Amino acid sequence: MALTNDQTVEIAEIFRLMGDPTRLRILIYCLDGPVAVGDLAQATGASPSLVSHHLRLLRAARILRAERRGKKVYYDAADDHIRTVVGDMIDHVAEPAEDGED
Amino acid sequence: MALTNDQTVEIAEIFRLMGDPTRLRILIYCLDGPVAVGDLAQATGASPSLVSHHLRLLRAARILRAERRGKKVYYDAADDHIRTVVGDMIDHVAEPAEDGED
DNA sequence: TTAATACATGAACATGTTTTCATATATTAA
DNA sequence: TTAATATATGAAAACATGTTCATGTATTAA
Numbered sequence: 334m335a336l337t338n339d340q341t342v343e344i345a346e347i348f349r350l351m352g353d354p355t356r357l358r359i360l361i362y363c364l365d366g367p368v369a370v371g372d373l374a375q376a377t378g379a380s381p382s383l384v385s386h387h388l389r390l391l392r393a394a395r396i397l398r399a400e401r402r403g404k405k406v407y408y409d410a411a412d413d414h415i416r417t418v419v420g421d422m423i424d425h426v427a428e429p430a431e432d433g434e435d
Numbered sequence: 436m437a438l439t440n441d442q443t444v445e446i447a448e449i450f451r452l453m454g455d456p457t458r459l460r461i462l463i464y465c466l467d468g469p470v471a472v473g474d475l476a477q478a479t480g481a482s483p484s485l486v487s488h489h490l491r492l493l494r495a496a497r498i499l500r501a502e503r504r505g506k507k508v509y510y511d512a513a514d515d516h517i518r519t520v521v522g523d524m525i526d527h528v529a530e531p532a533e534d535g536e537d
Numbered sequence: 538t539t540a541a542t543a544c545a546t547g548a549a550c551a552t553g554t555t556t557t558c559a560t561a562t563a564t565t566a567a
Numbered sequence: 568t569t570a571a572t573a574t575a576t577g578a579a580a581a582c583a584t585g586t587t588c589a590t591g592t593a594t595t596a597a
Contacts, residue, residue: 343528344459347524347528349451352451354443355555369573382557382574385573386555389576406575414523414526423442455584473542484588489585503544503594505543506544506593
């Protein structure tokens with residue numbers, strides 16, 4: 334499959350955003366359903382401010398989406414592709430190395 | 436699925452490496468079969484030196500693997516998970532936005 | 538051995554990113 | 568309105584990364 338330059342850059346941008354451990358932790362916590370910012374901060378051990386900064390990036394890239402309910406804002410995966418990509422990668426790491434590699 | 440901290444960091448590292456446009460282009464060219472370094476440089480428009488630097492990172496993370504044949508060194512995807520992850524992401528970008536997003 | 542080709546590597550520059558801290562905004566309750 | 572909770576944001580500090588250039592190593596052929 335051939336990609337345009339814009340598509341390549343867009344994909345790289347999504348991978349890049351997934352490529353920071355703090356942000357990836359936040360993302361993974363959001364894969365199973367909406368989670369509030371404060372809960373993400375608690376779960377990840379990052380400050381609410383830092384979590385909020387990361388959430389903004391993830392949201393801007395349409396990796397996550399936000400929904401306010403009262404005082405809290407809940408974030409969850411923007412679509413199933415995101416879940417699939419992260420799921421595949423988890424499988425990749427969970428599996429033992431394949432034959433033939435050096 | 437619960438991940439250890441090491442696993443999370445390992446996954447983030449792989450995503451991070453896929454998250455640079457030059458490196459992603461190199462990776463995508465390697466998905467369909469072994470490609471020599473010089474051909475990757477030509478195809479991507481990057482210098483052989485830069486391609487080599489990127490290949491070293493991709494190889495160290497076991498995203499690609501190398502095989503020398505005479506003077507040339509051929510790189511290809513280390514396993515099918517890599518192909519799957521990139522393929523999923525291409526689908527993600529190729530598809531129109533889903534319902535319900537803001 | 539020498540030369541030519543193909544790739545790899547170290548150092549340095551330029552740029553970009555993550556994180557913290559202080560402060561601002563939104564929502565609800567009193 | 569005031570206070571309390573929850574989240575967002577701007578700026579700066581600390582740190583990391585991509586790229587280039589010069590040079591080094593491997594392989595083959597003469």
